[in-house]
Amino acid sequence: MSAPGAGLVERALEIAARQVPDAGAVALVREVSEAVVRWANSTLTTNGHTVERRLSVILLVPLHGGTGAGVATVPAPTALAAGPEGDAVIGEAISGAVQAARRGGPARDAAPLPTPTGDADQDWADDAGETSPAVFARLAEDLGASFRPDETSFGFGEERVTTTWLGTSTGLRHRWVEPAGSVELNLKDPATGGSVWGGEGATDVGTVDVAALVGRLRDRLPWGARRIDLPAGRHETILPPSAVADLMIYMAWSMGGRPAQEGRSAFSRVGGTRVGEKLGSIPLTLAGDPAAPCFGDLAYTPVLATTYSGDELSVFDNGAATGRVEWVRDGEVATLAYPRAAAAEYDAPFAAPTDNLVLTGGEEATLEEMVASTDRGLLLTCLWYIREVDPATLLLTGLTRDGVYLVERGEIVGEVNNFRFNESPLDLLRRVTEAGTTERTLPREWKDWFTRAAMPPLRIPDFHMTSVSPGR
């Protein structure tokens, strides 16, 4: 059931050129093939194998005083690519987008569509990538073998292959296939109430060594045998890479240039933005890079494709080449996100939100080594239910989850209650005293929206736990 993606893009662009010859047009087909498996209480719960395909048309219509933009997305069944019925559906979608563009008036983010710098991608006419439940054969075998009566197993595995065809009226033709997958595992010990979590991201979920993941988590379950109650307050805390990823992702999502320029962001300051502001003494660099030179499976296609315009993105930028962006460089705020039009307006570099985030600049210290060098502090597993409390300071609240451990004289001595925290990732970068070795990690909270991350563990001398949570 492969998708006629390239043909559909060409057809949509032909119809757009016929219906509105003076308009710019973008046609975007996305096909997602996905296989999932979920289990709880050591038994299969839900699963699925789905195929979804959509066509989006974006019409950029010259108007008095500028250019308007309208977007229409329709399902793209196989029948849409051929025959008069399909043409009618596409034509109607284009008409809707044109109407929306005309009614909406000149767009603030208007810019000329990017033009091609080479020929169409060689695989432009190829079919969509696919996955199937067969990718879980090894997982099912290893996981099933791991089930045992003295613990309960919960988790989720997914593999998603997204194929994108992007064409523009300026001649751009790009096709790319991005596989992404992950396995998450949560083990619980009914005897102690202990709960541990771990996860791995992978472009081929069949490569995830589930047996090894089970083993790593089982090593941690005994830590819950000794329970220690600690009060809320400021505690020295080691944030593991997953927790760091969730905090850095939220910060990166908040780094829109226009909001900062307009004074309505934590990255605003009197008379301008925080670009150039030194955050902390450790020269940390937070960057996104399509090439992902040190973490190959974090790579993504360096072409912008979007059906949404906002403070950080613009539909006018479809097809624009994207590259490495250093959001924080050597401990300083370096870059904010701007569509091309806003970049020109504010005399800033064009920087689209990146699809991966890598935080580097720490020392060669593993999480275990940072624990070993801790006199007294907390080691977290991950963070959960992170929400913004105050956008002016980027104050976030959330909770610890699936294991908070007390470290004394370099050893884990027991499991502590969970906490609610109130912290700003900006403040954390100002107060961090140690960063370890950067490693590939799976963000627990934001994984549904952002999976490509590599982070170091961070030591925060005074992480602010505002109350105790009885949840475990």
Place this chain on the structure above:
Amino acid sequence: MGGPAGQAIGYAVGHAVDEDFLALPRAALADAALDAARRGGAQHADLRVQRLRTQHLELRDGRVVVAADQETCGLAVRVLRDGVWGFAAHVDLTPETAAATARRALDVAGTLAALATERVTLADEPVHAGVSWVSPYDVDPWTVDVADKIALLTERSTGLLAATGVDHVAASCVQLKEQTFYADTAGTSTTQQRVRVDPDITITTVDRAGGGFETLRTLAPPAGRGWEYLTGTGWDWDAELAELPTMLAEKVTAPTVEAGPTDLVIDPTNLWLVIHESIGHATEYDRAIGYEAAYAGTSFATPDQLGTLRYGSDVLTVTGDRTVPHGLASVGYDDDGVAAQEFDLVRDGVLVGYQVDRSFAPRLGLDRSNGCAYADSAEHVPLQRMANVSLRPDPDTDRSTAALIDGVSDGLYIVGDRSWSIDMQRYNFQFTGQRFHRIRNGKLAGQVRDVAYQATTTDFWGSLEAVGGRSTWRLGGAFNCGKAQPGQVAPVSHGCPSALLRGVTVLNTGSGS
């Protein structure tokens, strides 16, 4: 198979399901899928054809930044073979694909059957053949010219921008029409159409000299209504927009709050979200028995405490309800083909029920499901999702919000929702709001700022001293309640009166972290 718009039930008689959805080959798809499933050995199978039309309009400072229409549509087949679920979906709406999708669902069930250490059984339910249901609304948003919609949002934006102290205005409206055809091997077939809208206006003031900014958002909740909601039916926009700049100006200059235990009168525009997080999710049976343990979490309200857990004070009576007019979770039939109903969750402060679907009802010892199955699209499998979980107003006295405030000598009146967070067992939560009015000696005495309140669920509801009467009861809600992996969103409303709670912990968030 289900006929086009068969018999209609419920209170909705104003509209019919759109002809272009009825024109889809529903019966042929169902015949093909269910026949293939039966041939493959399924004891139960169901087919859903689900179409979602969404229009998103968004203006910044009076200029359109988003004008986007989106339609998704596909078919989904769920099979139960040897007590193991299998699920598959596809975008192609042809009988051949429907049959192939059923076979893929069987294949999925077979491939992963080795992981199934328990077997699923479904509660028996009455068959509803050839029925249809349409939610109540006056004006189908897709009959309104987009120019008129943009003009309305522009007019409201420019009006607010002209007000003193308003530097930025963000105005948006998401409109959604959801159409679902369901058919199963028992003979149930339903065709439904729901319309909902989510308007939102936020104003911002910026302190250019001193740095910092503050915002205020309208309180109008998303609603199961049509475009009429934007023009005055169900919400008084003119009144709210007229006072918004003044309220923001007062908020900016308000003193910071004094932290500590505080008596709170909470408006329905804020309280709905506390109900959602601390009662709605906590009384989902699948969570309570661990099915969401690795993701959305579990619940402190475990089934062994059913009938005994003291959830809150005697004033606390809460129902699950999929029938309330304009409720975002209201339907005629759920995605198991079960008729919508109302049921008790907490009665006089004691946990008495859970939300279930057909697969969880037998596990709880119930003969019937209470109709809480829902899938957010054809690409996703139906799950137990939240009904409109609502707090009952005082049945005896129509106490006003002012009367509740009158009972507080020193406290806060909290209006509108903003930030929310709760732990994975639904114990510890923290909420903020849009406005916090100081109460002194039973009267409102200006706003304060930098407020968050934290509590443990049972302590919070245990401190519930009184609720307002029917006249204070309002529906709040959200389009995007998240659950499950892969993630699904569900629309849900929560009705509640104003409420008085004593001694809730208030934090001052003004000093950042």
